[in-house]
Amino acid sequence: MNIITALNKLGDLETSVAELYEWYADVFAADREASQAFARMGTEERGHARLVEYQRRVAQRSPARTVEVSVDLAEIESTTGKAKSLRASPRAPQVEEAIRDALEIELSAAEAADRAALKQADPQMARGRAARAG
Numbered sequence: 001m002n003i004i005t006a007l008n009k010l011g012d013l014e015t016s017v018a019e020l021y022e023w024y025a026d027v028f029a030a031d032r033e034a035s036q037a038f039a040r041m042g043t044e045e046r047g048h049a050r051l052v053e054y055q056r057r058v059a060q061r062s063p064a065r066t067v068e069v070s071v072d073l074a075e076i077e078s079t080t081g082k083a084k085s086l087r088a089s090p091r092a093p094q095v096e097e098a099i100r101d102a103l104e105i106e107l108s109a110a111e112a113a114d115r116a117a118l119k120q121a122d123p124q125m126a127r128g129r130a131a132r133a134g
Contacts, residue, residue, distance in 0.1 A: 003067045007056040009076050011049055016083040017105055018045035024102070027092045034095050041102065072109055079108045 021042035028034040
């Protein structure tokens with residue numbers, strides 16, 4: 001898959017996960033600890049989305065824009081769909097459900113796909129991403 005296409009999909013994933021966590025932070029406003037944890041997670045995902053967008057812009061301006069990378073598009077789309085579906089749910093989850101769902105998302109192969117794609121396209125860019133993502 002072309003690096004630009006991959007980064008577009010990964011940006012959608014990061015944004016969708018951020019929106020889910022931000023919603024959880026609102027849903028659990030009465031539980032200060034849970035709300036703050038999800039708010040921090042949402043902020044981190046927004047940062048990841050901005051970084052993916054920056055990387056996409058860099059790739060568009062460089063010879064890397066033609067690079068083909070191997071990413072599991074089905075996994076990325078599945079995880080994106082899960083985040084969007086959870087966010088669109090008419091029923092607010094219990095804290096335990098939200099934590100379980102967040103763990104599933106964070107441990108999914110899709111969440112690590114951006115680092116793998118970037119490493120294939122530009123090892124130096126991937127190192128910078130890993131250092132910032134901590």
